[in-house]
Structures are given as structure tokens and as C-alpha cells.
Amino acid sequence: MKRRALALLCAGILAIGMLAGCGGNSDSKDSNAKTEESKTEKKSDGTFYVALNYMPTSLEPSTVSDDQTSLVRPIFEPLFVETKDGIEYYLADKVDISEDGKTYTIHLNEKANWSDGEPVTVDDILFTMEYAGRNSGGKSSYTTINRQDIVYTKKDDKTLEAVLPEPYATYTAAIGRMMIYPSHAFDNDYTKVEGSGYFNSTDIATSGAYTVSEINDDSIVYEARDDYYRGTPSVKKVVMKTIGSGSTKQVAFENGEISYMRITTPEELKKYEGDDNYNISSFSEARLNYLQINPYGPAKDKLTEDARKAIFLAINADEIIDTAYGSDELATVANSLLTPDQSLYNKDCKGYEQDLEEAKKLAKSSGIEGTTLKYVYNADRPNMEEVATVLQQQLAEIGVTLDVEGLDSNAFFQRFFAIMFQSGEEDQWDLGTNGWDSERGSSLGQAYSYINNSSKAWGFSDEAGQLAAKVNAAADKDEAQQLANDLQDLTLSEYWEYPLTYTNYVMVSQKNVTGLDAVPVVPEFVDYLKIKVD
């Protein structure tokens, strides 16, 4: 009898486990009521909870990946951040650029200090540059421009002079976003960093508003510094914890386990927009998603100018927005290779408009009709699969078939950037979508290195490259703007890159969490002082 009862009980547990999902989506009101209930039971402790995709093995201030940058934002600050409207200062408090655009004088904030009491100095900047170039004979994007050296001179502990070999507007953003290492922790010897385990401990000297309080198996806890030079943050504790992949993050958010999450689909936006339990924050991501035609792909002989024009005229960007993003709240149609967050952006640049009849004519006359083209996209980026589907349908209208392949980030970059990585895969794709992020400030940003690419990886003419170089070198703002306007028109007339969308960075947060959109920079959050958790 007992055994029968035990067996029945075990069978029952199995049955419950397997049938549990048949409940499906419950009524949202019930869900909200329960959420509200659980929230009133749990009073906020003013802690800001952030989801991590994976538990990191180091808290090194690296900008190699967005995840790592977001992870260390509370503890490491940039020198400054360039926006369309000017410079926002952090560890630095002044940047002077000479009239000829070649000499930069960067002054560090007198009060900027490490959490162990040591001042932030120019030695830390120089140390960081040395470390960045450790595998390439000292060369890095901080120390060279067009393969020529930048000359750095330490004027005093807080003042650094950089003399560029030529005027180079994109240098401003590059040097500004550098997150510096505490040189004193390594006796100013960059060879001591690797293998030291320094960034795996709670004793890290931090330059940001927080110090590392705990490193647990699945979470990292940061606590606010009392001696932070910009003031004490109102959020006293930031917890970064691993949350499972996929929908688990959404569950964790609705359970109140994390303070916010990013929204990338129209369904998510609709769900949370009308819900009073949450706040929606949105700002321009300063990102351009674009479609690139590969000058070295398998169909390169067929992709003449007329063929490329046929492809671009067949595209309906509004349909891409409607299908892939749902509305212009998540993304808007792009009209230029620059973003509206760049001061050189020309809002009057015409962009591409669909002309299906012309596209069909050109497809026929150029011989691209009836061709199959290989299309690649980064499957790790949001909305790219949907964009690929729409493009596939649109190009089918002119008789072009897309053989679509989604790749994870690593494989995608090796293929898309085959020329740069020297991977030998440049002949394995014809079309691909990619994005340029952090396209803000007073320069051409990433557009410059693509248009003025010495290896001609992206197809632009020498004329376009030279024009881009002129823009980057122009010290006079009006001159730079005029040249940039010409450049934006010229690049579009060459039909190599189709600017698809400017995306917005949309987040949903718990009702008591505000300030997430105070500084519109991604990877988030540059300024933790602006975040409030009531």
C-alpha cells in the first residue's frame, strides 16, 4: 500500500512537471496582479540590478565587447564622451584642439582619483596605451593614425599633449572613450598585467563611482564610493547577476529580479508601453544598420554599377521598418551613412527611394536578373534575421534570389571583414548587413575608415576616399560640413552601401527606476550618478 502511494506520488510529480506548460500564456491582468503583489511584498532596497549574459572571468576595463564595457562602467570611467552637441567630461575636464587639428591637450580632473586614494594621472593613460599595443610592437588605435605614430608628451601629472601626424577628427572619440588602467597597481610595468589576476579580485582600484564589493559564483556586487570625485551616487549598490538566456531575462524582469532590460521587438514594446508598472526609456542608439555589397564576392563580375543600383532601388526601407521593427519607435529609416547624432549629418541627404520599375529595368539590362547572391547577417544582433527575410522578398521582385546565411558574431566578422582579418573568406558573400555603433560626435566616425579604406574592401572610389580624408582633416567647421554634405551624396551615388535604419535603444525598467536615458550613450550606462532607484 505504502509503495503504491509512493509510486503514485512519484508519477504525480512527473505528470505535473510535464503538463505544467499546458497552462500557456495566462491572462496578463492576473500576471500583473501577481507582479504587483510580489512587489508590494518586496520593498525596494534601492539596489540597481543588472542582468549579465554570462559570468565574466575578469573585470578588466576592456572595450573589446559591449558586454564587458557595460559590466565595468560602474568602476571604470572614460576620459570623456563626445556627443553631437559637444563633449561630456568624466576623468578629463578639458580638451583643447589646436586650430590645425593636430595638437590635442588633454587635462585630467584635479580631483579624479582611484578608489585606493591614488590620483588619476597621465601615467595611467600612457600605461593603458602601452598595454593596448603589447602584442603589436606598441602600435594600437591610440598610438597610430594611418600607420603613422602619434607623439605623446607628458606636460605634468594631469596634462597630456598628443601631436597627430595629420588632422584626424575621429581621434577625439577614440581617445575619449579609453578606459584607463591603474598604472600604480602594476608598478607602471604593463607586462605585469596579464596573468596577475588583479582584475579578478575585490581589491581593484577603480576610477568610477563604485568599488567591487563581492565577486560571487553568479553575481558581482558594486558599492558606491564615498570619495568619488563627482559626488556620491544615490544608488548605493549595483548588482550584476547572471540571468539565463532567452526568455528567462523577461521572466526575471517581471519577477522584479532585475531593474531593467532592453526591448528589441514590437511585441515587447506593446506589452510594456501600456503597463503602469513599468517605465519606458528610449534614446537614439547612434547606430547605423546598413546593407553592404561586397566588391570581392562570388558574383563580383555581375555586380556592376547598374546591377547595384537595381538592387538598391528594389529595396523599400519603410517595409523593413514595419516588418522587422514594427514601428519607428524601435528604428527609423536611414538616409545617409552618417547618423543624426553626428554633427556632420545632413538631414537633407536624399537617401534611396524605392523605384521598382526602374529596378526591374536595370536588373534586366545589367544581367543581374536571375542571379543568386549569397547574403550573410550577424545572427547575434537583434532584428537582422527579420531584415534578411524582408530583403529576400523585395529582391525576388526583380528576379534576384538571396541565399541567406546567418552566422554567429565571430564567424560573421571573419567573413564580412575578410579583407581586414585576412581570413580568405571575401569570396564567400555578395551582400551582408552590419551596423556601425557609437556614431556620435563631431567627426565621420566609423564611416571614415570604411569610405577611405586603403584595401578598397568596401568598394568606394578613390574620389570618395579622398573627400573623406578632407572632411577628417578640415579644421574649419563650415568647410567640414560642406565637404561632409558632398561626401554623403557621393557615397550614395556609388551604390555600395545602403543605409537601412537608425536604431533606438529602448529599455523597460521597474516603476521605481529612473534616469536610464539621462546620458544617451551605449553600451550603457556611462553616468551612474543619474540613475535613481526609489
Place this chain on the structure above:
Amino acid sequence: MAKYFVKKGIQLIIVTILISFFSFAVIYAAPGDISGMYLNEQMSDEEKEAIKENLGLNKSMPEQYWGWAKEVLKGDFGISLANHTSVSEQIIKRLPATLQLMGAALVLSVLLAIPLGLWSGYRKNTWIDNIISGLSYIGMSIPSFWLGMVLIIVFAAKLHILPSSGMHSVGNESFLDTVKHMIMPCITLSLSNLAVFIRYIRSNTIGQLGEEYVLAAKAKGTTGGKLLKRHILKNTLLPIITLLGMNLASIVCGSFIIESVFGWPGIGTLAMTAIGVRDYPVIMAYVMLSGIILVVGNFIADILYAFADPRIKREDMAND
């Protein structure tokens, strides 16, 4: 017996070499490599070559393999190319979390499978047997990631009685808190093993019930419960020993999917991240660990099987 050990030892070495070589070849052939983390447009071709040389990527596959294998023979699994931390240290740090989860799931499977399998076999073709067997088939068919998500939705999102993911609540590393976090991933992991074990035990129970010793025991008046517990149970467990041996690798190496779904900070998520960035020292260490333990697990299972079933030992001695 000594011959047996030597033979198994040689097999272990050969299998290990083959696993390492073919795994390395697969990683080498896969699109992408670690250089994506280090190269940028600003670099000259010479600088890019220097970085690739530092990373060892400019060598041929056999050269890279031998460079790695030489160090492994000295016991050094190298440094992660992604985060410059010792591979062995990272694996050792994550090992307890995985052992905890996978071990608990396996124990749960066995503890539930024994009574259910025995009862199902004893009550063959009755409604109890039909229910248990039906649920076993469902258990074997259900994708684990789906089940994991369903449990999260039900117990975390709807009922709010269990945490959705992670291993601990922040600031709380008590045993009870860890158990709360382990419940859902454990159930998810144990289900497929449970279903398989039940089938094996049921099948063996049915087989044993037809044996003469069972008839003799019944004739002596042994009740059903005592019959199952004292006579049949031990004989039905023999194939479970083999299955447990084969599962030993999964205990150590974890489950990629379940650790990802539940955000469990074990070896599975470490390997997933390494694969994403093509960090081959970490990937190879994981593959080697998995391969060696699989072979060792089978070896241990063979030994235990010989001790559990004296007939196996006598056969071996007769063959010798």
C-alpha cells in the same frame, strides 16, 4: 585482471589522442577565430601578422595542435586567449557548481527511477504500468530547454515561489537558498535520465520476474515488496551501473543548454562562451576533460559491473 587494466589503459590513451586531434581539427575548420578580438582597421598588415603570430594563428593545423599538445603533456592547459587567465583555474573554479547540479540531478533520477521502474515492471500491463511507461516516453521526448522554460514560467513568473535563474540570491549563499535555485534545473536535467532509467529497470524487472529463483521465493511465501527489495532489485541495477558510468562525463562537464537557460555559472556556460569567441585553449580543455572522463567512467562501470556480477568475473578468469 591486470591484463584487463593494461588493455583499458592503452585504449584510454588512444581514444584521448583521437578525441583531441579531431576536436582540434573541427575548431580549426570552423569559421572564425580568436583574432577578431584583437585586430582592427587601423593596423598595418605587419601589425596584424604580429598579432596572429602571437596567437599562434599563422601556423598550420598540425603545428598548432602539436604546440598545444606539448604543453598539455606537461599538465599545462594554457591561458585563455580571450581573458588571459589560466584555463585550469577557470575550470576548477566552475567545477563545483556543475558537480553540484549534475550530481543532484543524477541522484534524483536514480532515486525516483528505482521505485517507479520496479513497480511498473511488477505491475506489467496494468494501469500503473501504462501511466508510468507513458510518462517515461513523454519524458524522453520532451526537449530539455522547453521544459526548463516552462518550469521558469510556471514557478517563477506565475507562482513566484522559485527564483528564475542563477545559483544564489545575492548576499545569501545558504544551503537552502542554493537548493531553491537548484530545484528547477535539477528537475529539468533529471527528467530525461529518469525516463531512460525507468525503462531499463522495468525491462529488467520483467525479465527477472520470469526467473526460477523468483518462483522459488514466491513458493516460500515471500511477499511482493520483499521480493522486489531483497531479490529483484540488485539484479535490475546492473545495466544502471553502465548508464551511470556513461553519465559520469556529464556530471563533470555539465549541460550547455540547461546552464544557459538557468544562468547556472558552471563549466557548460564557460564552454559556451569559449566556443562563441573561438577560445580554443578553453574549448580543448573542456573537450579533453569530457572525453577522458567518459572513457574513465566506462572503465569504472566495467570494473563495478564485474564486482556486481560474479558471472562476469568468472568469464574473464575462464578466458584468461
